[in-house]
Amino acid sequence: MKDSITYRLPFAVMLVLGVFMMVQYYIPASPVVSARDMLLQWKQPLNGFIILLAIGGVAAVHVRKVWKQQKRWGYSVVTLVSMFAMIAAGMVGGMEEGSVFSDWFKYLISPIEATMFSLLAFFVASAAFRAFRARSTAATILLVSAAVVMLALIPSVANHIPIIAQLSDFILKYPNTAAKRAILIGISLGAISVALKTIFGVDRTLLERSR
Amino acid sequence: MSGDPYVWVAAILTLGVFSFLYRDNAFFCFCEHLVVGLSSGYMFCTYWDGVFVPELLAPLWQSGTGENAHLWVPVAICFLWACKYVEKTKDMYRLALAFWLAIDLGLSIPTHMDAGVLAQIAGTLRAPLHGSPVEVAGHLVMILGTSLALCYFFFSREQKGLFGVATKGGTWVLMIGFGASFGYVILSRIYLLIGRLLFLLRDWLGLVG
Numbered sequence: 001m002k003d004s005i006t007y008r009l010p011f012a013v014m015l016v017l018g019v020f021m022m023v024q025y026y027i028p029a030s031p032v033v034s035a036r037d038m039l040l041q042w043k044q045p046l047n048g049f050i051i052l053l054a055i056g057g058v059a060a061v062h063v064r065k066v067w068k069q070q071k072r073w074g075y076s077v078v079t080l081v082s083m084f085a086m087i088a089a090g091m092v093g094g095m096e097e098g099s100v101f102s103d104w105f106k107y108l109i110s111p112i113e114a115t116m117f118s119l120l121a122f123f124v125a126s127a128a129f130r131a132f133r134a135r136s137t138a139a140t141i142l143l144v145s146a147a148v149v150m151l152a153l154i155p156s157v158a159n160h161i162p163i164i165a166q167l168s169d170f171i172l173k174y175p176n177t178a179a180k181r182a183i184l185i186g187i188s189l190g191a192i193s194v195a196l197k198t199i200f201g202v203d204r205t206l207l208e209r210s211r
Numbered sequence: 212m213s214g215d216p217y218v219w220v221a222a223i224l225t226l227g228v229f230s231f232l233y234r235d236n237a238f239f240c241f242c243e244h245l246v247v248g249l250s251s252g253y254m255f256c257t258y259w260d261g262v263f264v265p266e267l268l269a270p271l272w273q274s275g276t277g278e279n280a281h282l283w284v285p286v287a288i289c290f291l292w293a294c295k296y297v298e299k300t301k302d303m304y305r306l307a308l309a310f311w312l313a314i315d316l317g318l319s320i321p322t323h324m325d326a327g328v329l330a331q332i333a334g335t336l337r338a339p340l341h342g343s344p345v346e347v348a349g350h351l352v353m354i355l356g357t358s359l360a361l362c363y364f365f366f367s368r369e370q371k372g373l374f375g376v377a378t379k380g381g382t383w384v385l386m387i388g389f390g391a392s393f394g395y396v397i398l399s400r401i402y403l404l405i406g407r408l409l410f411l412l413r414d415w416l417g418l419v420g
Contacts (some may be wrong), residue, residue, distance in 0.1 A: 006302050010309035017310065021317025025325075041266070042285040043314050046307070048262030049289040055255045058247070075240050079248035086252025095256060105253060107217040108224065111410070112246040115228035118407045121400035122232065128397055138386045145390025146397070153398045171391055174349035178356025179388025181331045182381070185357075186364040188327025195316040195323075206312060207305055 010207045018199030059083060145171055213415050222415040225407055331357075356384040 017039070024036045062076035089101040096102065132147075134140040151157045152168030197203040213219065227242040267286070270279040288307045295304035335357045338350035362374065363381030370378040412418045 006305075010305040013306060013309040014313045017313035018317040021314055022320045025318070025321035038281065039314055042282075042288065043311065045263055045267035045282075045285045046288055046292070046311055048258045048266065049292065050311075051254060051258045052263065053293065055251045058251050072240070075244040078241060078244040079251075082245050082248030083252040083255075086249045087255050090252065090256030090260070095260060101253075101256065103217060104249060107221045109246060109249050109253060111221040111225050111407075112228055112242055113250075114403055115225045115407050116246075118400060118403035119228065119231060121397070121404040124397050124400050128393065131393070138382050141383050141386040142390040142393070145387045146394035149391045149394035150398055153394075170345065170349060171387060174352045175356050175384055175387040176391045178335075178353045179360055179385045181335055181353075181357045182360030182364065182385070183388070184327050185331050185361060188323040188331075191323050191327075192320050195320050198312065198316055207309055 011201050011204070014199055014207060015201065018195075022199070055083075212417050218415055222411055225411060229407075355380075360384045360388075 021036070021039070024032050059080065062079050064070075065076040066073050066080065086101070086104060089099070089104060093100045128146070131139075132143045134143055148164060148168050148171060151161075152165045158165040158168075194203070198206055213222075224242050224245070227238045230236055231239040267282060271282050271286070273279065275283070288310055291303050291307035292311075293304075294300040294302075294307075335354055338353055340347055340350055359377050359381035361381070362377040363370075363385060365378075368374060409419070413420070
């Protein structure tokens with residue numbers, strides 16, 4: 001019996017709360033709105049707690065690596081020291097502009113992340129070289145569309161050949177919007193179907209017991 | 212050349228990440244692990260200070276037995292979530308997961324329907340068919356393009372005959388969209404690269420004005 005409750009209760013919670021959150025959108029009555037606000041107020045700290053647990057998980061993985069002196073454990077020391085130093089800087093020195101915490105974000109995190117993303121320029125350019133080959137009608141359309149948009153974003157080209165800028169503007173405003181709308185409609189219908197299947201217990205994979 | 216030690220550190224780390232272009236090396240791994248640690252610490256502080264304390268701990272501290280007593284419920288749910296890490300109680304975690312998922316999924320259904328489906332259909336169908344010839348042609352392209360691209364996503368019917376022609380047109384519309392997005396991605400990465408090179412040459416070395 002106990003086993004049956006622990007197994008079924010999550011599905012019941014999912015059904016009741018899921019249906020409530022779904023229908024409350026269409027019922028603007030005050031008790032419904034306050035119930036919804038309370039549920040959202042309960043969920044907010046849970047979001048924070050999950051992130052904090054995840055960070056604890058990262059720390060635990062690296063502590064284990066250092067403890068067992070696994071391969072490349074020295075880098076785990078770098079991760080742990082920098083993590084706790086950043087936490088100490090934020091908790092002790094505050095997080096406002098001009099603090100050590102804010103300076104470390106500006107001069108340590110930002111340059112590394114920006115450079116990581118800028119590295120992608122080389123890999124994206126190499127991928128583009130392979131993708132932009134006019135082997136079929138669809139590939140040719142992709143090539144022309146990307147070339148026009150890229151050329152229009154270069155100021156000297158856009159200034160000297162205004163038709164490129166106009167064509168890019170047309171592509172971005174109309175066919176690009178059409179493609180994005182169709183994709184968004186598809187994604188939304190897919191998300192709704194997945195949500196309904198999960199709420200009504202048709203798809204049980206998320207709440208199934210871990211073996 | 213800059214005299215600011217922070218600029219020097221930022222420049223050395225930038226070179227460390229760029230060293231990956233040669234091959235995976237110790238300098239790059241150091242930068243990689245450093246940013247993982249710093250970012251985790253940054254996230255911890257922002258979530259602690261921006262979410263956990265103001266949404267839960269501070270209200271409970273102020274009136275945990277009075278008007279904010281209901282906030283003991285999320286505390287209990289947090290405990291249920293933490294049960295995941297204890298072998299004997301790990302099933303209890305599913306209850307917290309159900310709560311978390313139910314709210315997100317339940318709320319996502321009307322919002323997706325409203326903003327992702329109905330608003331998009333309305334925006335397409337309400338495209339004004341007046342104005343300059345380019346605008347009229349553009350709006351027609353948008354109505355036709357959205358319909359054709361939607362046909363491509365309809366997999367319950369074999370894509371042949373007239374429907375096959377429509378899905379082929381849909382593929383072309385999608386290719387225009389992907390091409391435009393890809394072009395934007397390439398240029399945005401190149402702008403970032405120019406930004407980093409400018410930082411090295413201007414802010415650090417002072418070689419360019």
